[in-house]
Amino acid sequence: MIQLICLFAVAVLVVVRVPHAFTSEAARPAWWATASGVVALTTYGIPVPFTTYDLFLGSSNITTLVRDLAAVSAFWFFREALARRAGSVGRFGSRWGLAVISAVCVVSFLLIQNKGTTDVAFITNRLDQTFVWIYGSAYMASLIWISLSAILLAAKNWRGVQMTFIIGFTSVIIGCVLEIGYLTASHFGYGGQSFRYLAWNTSELPFFLGLLIIMAGVAWIAIVTPSRRRILVSKLHHIAQQNELSQHGPENLGVVRRLFSEKKMLARASELVRLLDKAQRHGNFHPSSRETYIIGQVKQFLTPDPEFSPMVLGKAA
Structure with a gap:
């Protein structure tokens, strides 16, 4: 349900920001962030079922990789929007950084053995594999890195809507840390399948709550x-x-x-x-x-x- 709310919010922002994205170069990173967010969120089965999505991509769980790459792009571009606001895009703002993170995700995903057919819980059901653990942890670590950078940028002017972004990214980081924790614990044999699903659902709550808070801040700037x-x-x-x-x-x-x-x-x-x-x-x-x-x-x-x-x-x- 929370994914559906996030998808609706991001989709609205994509539509609202289209005119400004065309007329203002400074507004494009934020628009690309929301557009990438739409791609990532649609892989959760709304409005297209996950199995249909993955069938289109060859029924080899590539949808998981697409979702994660789109999510990384969304966070990266929004971080770039904050950097432009702070006047310090810097080395981290280089698109090469995004390329490196994406390459790490792609390589670690390709090294996963026996990807099998479409599986909604692809990562959770294969945590015995080292490269699954590496892939999931690397993906979460990249989001933590980007989120921390975004918080530091927003903290330069922490009043008003900036505080909304700080709170949102902090919540995202909490969710990512929880997910890395459960990925690591499960990979090294702690808990069973029920623990994996419980921990997965638990980590998703602060993650998507953080996304909603961030989207609320964007909506305030873009609409209100x-x-x-x-x-x-x-x-x-x-x-x-x-x-x-x-x-x-x-x-x-x-x-x-x-x-x-x-x-x-x-x-x-x-x-x-x-x-x-x-x-x-x-x-x-x-x-x-x-x-x-x-x-x-x-x-x-x-x-x-x-x-x-x-x-x-x-x-x-």
């Missing part, structure tokens, strides 16, 4: 914040009209179109703020407390705090 800004600018436009400071007629026809465009919306907001400030200085505008609050909120996102300008997805949060 832009919507709130447009509502504020729309109210500001209405205030200017009420005080006969904004022209009527043809100009109003383009207001909605302007608010849909991020750049035009910001330009319109700046124009309205200057117009209202000028009118107030000349004594032609006497704002109420509500109007003062709206103007202040618009000014706040036009001139963000230089010490905290969260550009996580290529645009201010």
Whole structure:
């Protein structure tokens, strides 16, 4: 069930972020992260059954590898989005790092003996094999590494939505550590099959809970914040009209179109703020407390705090 919720959330973000991903290079890593996340989550049997998915790939459990590579890519690209926000993509942000991690996963997977036919619990049912243990542990370790790096980047400006990312990635790390623990214990003979499934299900809970928390942070930036800004600018436009400071007629026809465009919306907001400030200085505008609050909120996102300008997805949060 939690996988379905995650899939729905990520799919919505993929659709919502498409226009911005095309127009802004800085927003593309976050979009690729969500797109890769969709690929990974669909392998859990929703909406296509796992057996059908694997049948398409040759019924040799390659779906497990596809899922894990897509998950690594999703984490990597989101980490890159955070790095761009922090202005420090650095060596770790190089796509060569992603290539190396992917190569390790592919090689260790190919070394697994007797892969057999389609098996939803492919890893859990073959933990007696050393390369299965290595593959599963390497995959989890790579997610821990990427998540730790993302936390360090988010911690540079830990207020607001950044704290959401820190909590989300921390929960993911807990899930990964639990999974490495059960993989290792099972490989070396501790517990039986029931222990394996119990430990597997236990480790998935904090992992997917962390994903949901991260997606909530992304949704706040991608959907809630832009919507709130447009509502504020729309109210500001209405205030200017009420005080006969904004022209009527043809100009109003383009207001909605302007608010849909991020750049035009910001330009319109700046124009309205200057117009209202000028009118107030000349004594032609006497704002109420509500109007003062709206103007202040618009000014706040036009001139963000230089010490905290969260550009996580290529645009201010």
